[in-house]
Amino acid sequence: MSQPYLRFENLTKVYERGQVVALKNVSFSVEKGEFLVIIGLSGSGKSTLLRCINRLIEPSAGQIFVDGVDVTQLSSARMRRVRRKIGMIFQHFNLINRSTVLTNTLSGRLGYMSAWRSLLGLFTKEDKKLAIQNLARVGLEDKAYARADELSGGQQQRVGIARALMQNPDLLLTDEPVSALDPATSHSVMQYLEQMNQEDGVTVLASLHFLSLARRYGTRIIALKGGELMFDGSPSEIDEAKFKEIYGDEAEEVEVR
Amino acid sequence: MSAKNSGNRWQYAPSSFRSLWKRFLGFMLDWSIVYYFLHASMYLYLVFWGSQTIAGWNYYKNDAYAAFFNPLRLDSWMWWLVLGGTLLLVVLLRSFGRSLGQRAFGFSLQGVERSFVNAIQRSTRVIVFPISILFSPFQLLTSVIRKRPPGRGLLHDHVSGSSIRTYIHPSGLPKKRIWFTQWGWIAIALLSLTIFLGWVIIDANLGVLINRTDEARRVFMDIATPDFSHFAVPDPVFYQRAYPQMFSIINLMVLTVLMALAATLIGAFFAFPLSFLGARNLMCQNRTGYVVYSFIRGFFNLFRSIETLIWVIVFAVWIGYGNPFAGVMALVIHTIAALGKLYSEQVESIDSGPIEAILATGGSRFQIIRFGVIPQIIPSFLAFTLYRWDINVRMATIIALVGGGGIGDLLFYYRNQGDWSQVGAVVLAMIAVVWTLDYISGRVRERIA
Ligand SMILES: Nc1ncnc2c1ncn2[C@@H]1O[C@H](COP(=O)(O)OP(=O)(O)OP(=O)(O)O)[C@@H](O)[C@H]1O
Ligand SMILES: [Mg+2]
DSSP: OOSOSEEEEEEEEEETGGGEEEEEEEEEEEOTTOEEEEEEOTTSSHHHHHHHHTTSSOOSEEEEEETTEEGGGOOHHHHHHHHTTEEEEOTTOOOOTTSBHHHHHHGGGGGGSOHHHHHTTOOOHHHHHHHHHHHHHTTOGGGTTSBGGGSOHHHHHHHHHHHHHHTOOSEEEEESTTTTSOHHHHHHHHHHHHHHHHHSOOEEEEEOSOHHHHHHHOSEEEEEETTEEEEEEOGGGOOHHHHHHHHOTTOOOOOOO | OOTTTTTOTTTTSOSSHHHHHHHHHHHHHHHHHHHHHHHHHHHHHHHHTOOSOBTTBOOOTTOSSOOTTGGGOBOHHHHHHHHHHHHHHHHHHHHSSOOHHHHHHTEEEEEGGGOOOOHHHHHHHHHHHHHHHHHHHHHHHHHHHTTSOOTTOOHHHHHHTEEEEEOOOOTTSOOOOGGGSHHHHHHHHHHHHHHHHHHHHHTOOHHHHHHTHHHHHHHHHHHHSOOGGGSSSOOTTOOOTTOSSOOOHHHHHHHHHHHHHHHHHHHHHHHHHHHHHTOHHHHTTSHHHHHHHHHHHHHHHHHHHSOHHHHHHHHHHHHOTTOHHHHHHHHHHHHHHHHHHHHHHHHHTSOSHHHHHHHHTTOOHHHIIIIIIHHHHHHHHHHHHHHHHHHHHHHHTTGGGGTOOSTHHHHHHHHHHTOHHHHHHHHHHHHHHHHHHHHHHHHHHHHHO
């Protein structure tokens, strides 16, 4: 074992507006192929942590090594090259509502395209074929030419997954991928993520609100509290006491079946 | 109250230069209001009773008109009197009750620890103020040098133990309706005085409307019986040197609509790319972007605030009086600025989710605009452009007034001839076209939205 796939060193983020310290000296590492679940109260810094990895948010201090490369130091052009190998799935899907499902899926290839080709919207035949394949994989091949905003929430999130698949990612960041969905749909979406993790060998970092989902899908769990790392271990290690410590004394565990 | 100031016995002093500056602005507002009342009453005195000379006031009582600036003709000693008098009035106003200036900037007069200010303190403020204000520049200077706001308050604050601070409604007291406060009645007085002054200055005379009905009736009757003989056949008498051939009403109408169409399309062509440079959410991520954004927005605002008719004056000199191209150029300039502003506001209001998503897949700035922004804004851009065409057609019908060409040439030609039946025909044609376009673009916009 030479070095971990993903390594955080004293990652700190201070939002200048309001002087909020969202992350405080967070250090940990992730091995290739892990399904890491991040839990914590609202405002504990989960989204900030995930967005620092692909620099949608600029970290204030510390380093993040992705496959041995310190991404905090990269120029914006080189950062783009790193980003295309990092898929991202969002809580509110972030699809282009007025475009078709196919275009939304194809937009996952943008990082690999030349400027003028993308300006004219000239996706290659192979890209289109791949898009249909990926849509078929999430069970949406018959919706390829529907507008994205005509789809249900669960379907939209599956388009989000197909878009990430188009990137052929090594790493997948998902920020509360199922908190806008009902329990049954949540499980179907989580299973696609699990499939990517197990079959394609994609390392997955997911922030989740429900501990039951975290236990069911995660191979490892970390917990944030007030921007600090306060738990790092296997799902089985989180007992009643740990739970109270993470979520506060008033919290009750809720099951998602 | 900052921790540094607590325990300080001068804690009623304003805590920052910012609040000091706002106090000053509020003061100037009150002063302007008081001076405005004085000026207005002097002017009204001139208009209605001003037959005698008044010492220190050199108005020209033999002027045909009492001009609104005549109250400014004061001897210097009289100026000092006015200055001092208004100053004292302002201080009275601000020391007793809440003034408009305090209200507007969210201030009120408070004692130490926000305590009530009694009548003695208030009177002290009024008396000490004229002396204090003489020293205030000195106090401010020293505080600027020491880089902190005047810790002891200004002299009148200090002596009266009160200062003007951020307003907090006294708990337990009922909130007064705004019209029953000092602010309310000053505002009402200000409004009615201004309306009355406007009436006097414009010299509005309702009698004219009734005296001249016969003349008006003749013209209206002519307009109401339009003469369509030159609707499709050019009038050989009408000759406009900018046009190589003779024009009928319908020819000119088509020309006008095409002028507006050309101006809208060219304007939209330039406004489209500029609007991305003028959108805060896309540009204000770094310093260069911010500079470009400010420049583009400044350009939009400046060029939009200059009316099309004024641009026509410019281009009529440049390109030729009465040349339709001059009119088109003027419309283009105004269209770029107006559409650019509307477009960029639209870009600013888009959902940032797709942008984030495309950024995360490794997309470049261009790809973000092409895939994340444009699909979101196309419908409203189309609607704005159609609407602009509407406006441009209406504008194109009158720009001939200052040499912009189009159907207006014919309208103003017939008006100068006093040929009101022909005017009626032209106006009717204009109404028909404008109304039709308005209807069509309205329907199309409905469909897009
Ligand atoms: N753009 C911003 N500007 C200023 N402060 C911010 C910004 N975004 C987040 N914060 C603050 O940073 C802290 C962490 O926010 P973050 O969104 O990472 O939390 P979270 O764990 O994802 O919460 P949630 O579960 O509600 O999504 C919060 O206190 C939040 O108020
Ligand atoms: Mg979040």
